[in-house]
Amino acid sequence: xxxxxxxxxxxxSSLSQPFWDGLAAGEIRLQKCDRCDTYVFYPRPYCPHCLxxxxxxxxxxxxGRVYTYTVVRRAMHPAFQPDVPYVFAIVELEEGPRVxxxxxxxxxxxxxxxxxxxxxxxxxxxxIALLKFEPA
Amino acid sequence: xxxxxxxxxxxxxxxxPRASAEGLSTMGIWxxxxxxxxxxxxxxxxxxxxxxxxxxxxxxxxMWPSHLGEYLDIHPRYANIVDLGxxxxxxxxxxxxxxxxxxxxxxxxxxxxxxSDVDTFYAPRAKRxxxxxxxxxxxxxxxxxxANSGYAQIAMRHMHEFGxxxxxxxxxxxxxxTNAGANPDALYRDPLTxxxxxxSPLIVDPLHLYEIVQPCTGGAAFVVVxxxxxxxxxxxxxxxxGAGEATRGVMLAQVKSxxxxxxxxxxxxxxxxxxxxxxxxxxxxxxxxxTITVVVTLEDAGFCEKGRGGPFVEEHDLTYRGxxxxxxxxxxxxxxxxxxxxxxxxxxxxxxQLQGRxxxxxxxxxxxxxxxxxxxxxSEQSSLVxxx
Ligand SMILES: [Zn+2]
Numbered sequence: 063x064x065x066x067x068x069x070x071x072x073x074x075s076s077l078s079q080p081f082w083d084g085l086a087a088g089e090i091r092l093q094k095c096d097r098c099d100t101y102v103f104y105p106r107p108y109c110p111h112c113l114x115x116x117x118x119x120x121x122x123x124x125x126g127r128v129y130t131y132t133v134v135r136r137a138m139h140p141a142f143q144p145d146v147p148y149v150f151a152i153v154e155l156e157e158g159p160r161v162x163x164x165x166x167x168x169x170x171x172x173x174x175x176x177x178x179x180x181x182x183x184x185x186x187x188x189x190i191a192l193l194k195f196e197p198a
Numbered sequence: 199x200x201x202x203x204x205x206x207x208x209x210x211x212x213x214x215p216r217a218s219a220e221g222l223s224t225m226g227i228w229x230x231x232x233x234x235x236x237x238x239x240x241x242x243x244x245x246x247x248x249x250x251x252x253x254x255x256x257x258x259x260x261m262w263p264s265h266l267g268e269y270l271d272i273h274p275r276y277a278n279i280v281d282l283g284x285x286x287x288x289x290x291x292x293x294x295x296x297x298x299x300x301x302x303x304x305x306x307x308x309x310x311x312x313x314s315d316v317d318t319f320y321a322p323r324a325k326r327x328x329x330x331x332x333x334x335x336x337x338x339x340x341x342x343x344x345a346n347s348g349y350a351q352i353a354m355r356h357m358h359e360f361g362x363x364x365x366x367x368x369x370x371x372x373x374x375x376t377n378a379g380a381n382p383d384a385l386y387r388d389p390l391t392x393x394x395x396x397x398s399p400l401i402v403d404p405l406h407l408y409e410i411v412q413p414c415t416g417g418a419a420f421v422v423v424x425x426x427x428x429x430x431x432x433x434x435x436x437x438x439x440g441a442g443e444a445t446r447g448v449m450l451a452q453v454k455s456x457x458x459x460x461x462x463x464x465x466x467x468x469x470x471x472x473x474x475x476x477x478x479x480x481x482x483x484x485x486x487x488x489t490i491t492v493v494v495t496l497e498d499a500g501f502c503e504k505g506r507g508g509p510f511v512e513e514h515d516l517t518y519r520g521x522x523x524x525x526x527x528x529x530x531x532x533x534x535x536x537x538x539x540x541x542x543x544x545x546x547x548x549x550x551q552l553q554g555r556x557x558x559x560x561x562x563x564x565x566x567x568x569x570x571x572x573x574x575x576x577s578e579q580s581s582l583v584x585x586x
Contacts, residue, residue, distance in 0.1 A: 072335045104332045104452075130358070130456065132350035133403040134343050138320055142341040150340055150347050150402075152451045160451040162337040170403075175358040192339055 067141040071190050078105040080119045085191040088183050090124055092159060093117040103159035124181035125198065126155040133170040149173050153195050167196030200471050205295035206428040206435030207420050207584070209239025210546045214383035215416035215534030219313040224254050225269050227417035228309050232270055235419035240431045241305055246421070248276040248297055248306030252286035252538035255413075256314045266309060276303045283573025284485050285443075286310065287418075287542035288580035291569075292441035294422035304424040311417020311539035319413035320344070333449050343402055345487065346410060348450050348575035350402035353490040356457045357404060359505065364404055366508035367489040368395035371408050371531050373516035374486065378528025380518060380559035385414060385534035409489040409531070416536025418546050436549040439474070439566075440583035442467025448574045459576040461498035468568075469500070472583035476501045479583075480564045481551050482522065483544040485572035486529040495570055499581065518559040526551060526559045541571045545582075552586050 074082045081104075084091030093102040095109035096116035108115045131151035137143040149165040151173070165173050166182065179195035186192065211234030213227060228251075236243060249272065251262045259265070263277035276297050280286045287310055294306035342348065356362045372392055378384035390408065398407040428435035444460035444467075446453055469475060476499060484495045493507035501522075502510035514522035527533050527547040530540040548567035550556045569582040 069341070070334065070338045072339055074335070075330075078335060104336050130351040130355035130450075132347050132354060132405075133400075134341060134347055135399070135403070136343065136401055137341060138343040138346070139338075139341065145341065148341060150342055150351075152351060152456075162340050162342070162449065162451045164340050175354060194340075 067139070069141040070139065071186060071188050077107060081105055082190060084121065085183050085193050086189070089121045090155070090181055090193065091119045091121050092157070094120040101157050101159050103161065122155060122157045126153045126179055126195065128165060128173060128175055128177045128179060129154040129160055130175055131165060131173050153179055161193060164194045165196065166194050201292055201295045201299060201441055202439050202471055203425065203437050204299040205422050205424055206437045207291065207545070207549050208423050208428055208431040208433050208435055209235045209237070209241070209421040210549050211235040211238055212383070212418040212543065212546045213311065213416045215385045215414045215536050217315060217385065217414050219315045219318065219415040222313040222415055224257060224312045225266070227311050227313060228266055229269055231311065231417045231419040232307060232309055235307065235421050238433065239305070239421040239423065241421065243270065243272050245305050246272050246307045247274055248294060248303035249274040250290040250294060250306060250308045251279050252290065252310035252542070253279055253281060254312035254314070255537045256312060256318050274303070276306065282571070282578040282580060284487060284538060284541040285571035285573035285578040285580040286538045287545050288569055288571030288582050289443060291422060291438060291545060291582055292443070292580070295438045295441070298422065298424045304427055306422045307419060308422060309419045310537065310542045312537035313415050314413055314537055315415060316413055337449055345575060346402045346405065349488040349490055350405045351450055352456050352494065352576065353404050356490060356494065359457055360508065362493065362508035364396055365392055366512050367409060367493065368392045369511050370486065370489040370492045370516065371395050373520070374525050374529035375532045376517045377526045377559060378532030380557070381527050381533065384528040384532050385412065386532045405488060405490070411487045411530045411535040411540065414534040414536050416534060416539050418539040418542035420542070420545060420549065434553045434586055436552040436584045436586065438582065439585045440468040440470065440472030441581070442471070443580045445578050448577045450575055457494065458504065459494050459498050460579040461495055461570060461581060464579040464581040465499035465570065468581040468583050472585070474566060474583060476568070479566050479568045480523070481526065481548060481561060481567040482524040483548040483567055484525065484570040485541060485544060486525055486531050487535065487572065489531070491572060491576065492524070494576065495572065499568065499570060518561060523561055526556065526561065544569050544571065548584050552584060
């Protein structure tokens, strides 16, 4: 039904496409600066730390921990209302960068700050895979 | 260069917030508060030569200052929009003072507010042109609840790092509600207890309904004038004594430590310019979109040690009768948040207290006020010291 609210999905740019391609292939690929070794996330045209344009897409472990989270009990976007309560979190990857995400695979009550988690890839019908996490 | 006593706020006007926007337009509200603020400042419309506008949240339009200038039939030679979210009002104060100090103008009208309500505010924004923002690509797909979920994440991390409790956060809402009881213009005035707050519905853990600001309709304006004009007004000038501003990214995943805000930079700048310390302050008038915002602000502005904000609000009486008067108008949590005029309410209340016209909630000896404007997810911070 066309008038059902739909969840907002990413519309990758040529700059961010490799990140989304990585998720679709079941791994997290991040830009890494050849010059200063810094991971860059979200994707950018250059390394904000040293201004180098030499960035290489690099697969990372998919392991991390919950930096913080909340349990959303009333959705702002109507397409998320059927999912409440759900966990909207920030996960710090083992390699350093933090990502906005959902923690799935456990009850919202069981999520804790600093809890170890591992990546799962949520393939949507639109062909985009979202990066989510479950307890490690 | 210092802005200390470069300019003063003389005239203020503020509409009592309403839950419904029924029958009201943003431009009509702006015109009404503008007229009253100009009258309050004792000026003629032709004397307004600067115009700053904080844009409505629910109505993104280009060239707001020109539209408002046309409506008011004034012709400023300095006109701009200040787009710092809830920090816009405090940001307008020092920008106006800076323009006055540079000789660009002598009287700057600063306007904010909107015709809005909960339904408009939370309406789906699919048609908004935000597709290109990283926020849209890397956050929106995971279902954030606007600013609510961001502040909830700050609160959750603050609890983890410092042991802050729900009861401590709730105390902020409770004391502010007591203040609102002495403000006839506040939207919510019925007394509130800590247990009331904690038994209101959880919306985004750990924040409950009564810890979250309510979008509503309203507006506020103030006039910032040069020293020569300030002397000729009937109202006591509320002088700008110090100002500081600092910003960071909007997306929390990009922020190194979400429990410390840029207030840790902006507030010391304001205190240093004013030549005073937090101990000297008579009124704390700081942005309170959520209870956690106040706790983090008190820490980062130096009113207490970092991480001690929870015990600090529990140990002090934040009411207008208390030892640490804070948001004596009720704060936005009880007064209401009419768009960016919510941020303006902290400026207008400080001016009222300094001018001695705060009515029942007037503080006995109010000579110095600390004002903090906060935008986004604590991403924009504008701090002021105002005094007589
Ligand atoms: Zn680099």
